[in-house]
Amino acid sequence: MSDNIDTRVTPSFHPETVQAIAEYDDDTSSILAGTVSAFTEAYIAVGRVHDASAASKTNPAWNEAAALIHTADFADKLTLQLAKRFDSATAGLSRVIEGLEAELSQPIEGQGVGAMAGEIRAFVRGMSDGERMGFIRKAIEAGDNRTVGACLGGPAYLSGLTPEMQTALLRVHHEKANPRAAKQLRAAKAGLELLGERGGLVFGEMEKAVGAKQAKVQKLRAAKAAAEKSFVV
Template identity: 40%
Template sequence: MSITDDVKVDTRISPALHPGVVEQIDGYGDDTKDVLAATMTAFSTAYEGIRSVWNAREKVEQDTSKTADARLLQLDGFAQKKLDAISRTFDSTNNTIKKQINFLEGELAQPIEQKATGGVAAEIRAFAKALPQDKLHKFMADSIANGDVTTVGAVLGGPAYLSGLTPDFQKTYLKQWNTQHRPDVAKRLHVLQQAQAM
């Protein structure tokens, strides 16, 4: 039973705050819902908090023993407490998501282990360095796409300048390689980035 099974749709509240929107994130599933649990809880907290303010408003408006201003002040105090709780939950969740994203990005930036021996690796890097930039990028893209661990390890396993790459391109290719070989990490990163945007 998911958290959204317990949260009924309330037309007084924006559908964008319903916790069910988290389940609409591209990549949401059994393998990623654990990293989205805090996001789901944050949306549920917001939705239920706003619902309680609407419910309180209905009750306060029925209390004829107080003036309209007194009723408004009473409702405002209650709403502020709910808003503070919602804001704290969203801030905490956002900080958690940022930490998770940084960790997963670090995982995808991990250096690659060289499979080629020293001499072969040096020849591969020299070959790559001699290529014009457009051909070097095609060579790297093809090597990554084909899963050529020897070539990719040789080029990305050493300093960027030895193969003619800039450090930024080396990082980009390393991330592509790791994303291809660690799809579970890439998928979790993808869903967390969407959750952060929400």
Template identity: 40%
Template sequence: MAVDLGMGVDTRITASLHPQSVASLDEYDSETEGELQQVVQAFTSVYEGIGKVLDVRDVAAGNTAWNEDMRTIKVQEMADRAFAKFAPQLDKVYHNMRAGAELIEKQLSAPMEARAAHTISTQIRDHVKGLAERQGTSTADKRPGQSALGFVQAAIQKGDELTVSAVLGAPAYLSGLTDEMQAVLRRLWNEKANPTASKRLRAMRAAMDLIQDRAPLIHKEMERVVGKSPAYAKMLRDKHNAAEKALGGI
């Protein structure tokens, strides 16, 4: 759900780069705020950095001692300094989100041990295997919700750990399942058993998507603020530096 950060708005900057865009993610709440706070801080650095470039542009515009080319050079220099400061921070946050997501992925895909007594676990697996074999040999015997997968999925929804662990805590073939089917069921159980971790994973993925989506806007916004392309600004700076060097030799 969206959370109001209560931050001011600089109307000179596109709203897409405002830190509020992070707090407006559906996955942002009290349970994920800790993980996403660093993303908010990174977007804040971007937003404030662009604001400083705009401040320099406004000052340069009022300096009658500079022509248009010199104003472009000075504003681009500030843009380069701002970008060099916040770009590594945004990149680091993205990698932090990816590392955190990978860790939770492993947790949600972790194997489990059978909780029931050996005899009961064996009987449960035999029952599930019977459902799988019956479904595979006779279409007439197929009943809604009574397939092997349907049976285990229902147990997961009910929180029946004995049944679930008997099937998922042993080799898949003992229950007539494939390894892929068992992996899907294990993931469903782990998500059911640990909803907070699942929410954190969704939040991290949403933050990564947001960063990837908004990062290209930074370059466009910087170029809009400077008024010229970085390549053109560099050409002006190189000419200026060459002239300064030539004058220094006189």
């Protein structure tokens, strides 16, 4: 779509802003597909309202007020569709994030059994807090599953850890063991942030495309409705 730039529309809606997310690649494109679609639809919709505004001015049967009302009516319909699209994309990414968070936080109970595991826990428990965290982090980086399982696969206190420490280390372990899921989570969170930031721009961009503030359009609609009452039989 980079070859089809509409200078009337904010680049904040261009789908390539989603594809510019650092983690966007073959592993994450399917997760962000709904976000790309929402941005694409927004980019095209705002352009369509600009087109409608220009066309309304060429209708000899419409004065300026009528042209604004018809253009605003069209913009309102598209805005409603976009709101649903952004809500759907947001809900989809929220579900993805929830699933990945659970996957990257699951306990590894059962991996810390046996005499060797007990000796490892006793050894680690005898360290200072700083040494203990550093030792386990190094074991995670080295792929030393025996040490990691012993320290994180049982109750935290057996290794001298607090539950919070164990939770943090479990997350490091899972992200190391499953970098694809970790990348997908980062991408999903970045996409969700984009949706939140850019979704609110729809109303302002539609207003610009219509060519008048919403308050002015509402006054024109009210005046039109009042005038039309005189023609009711």
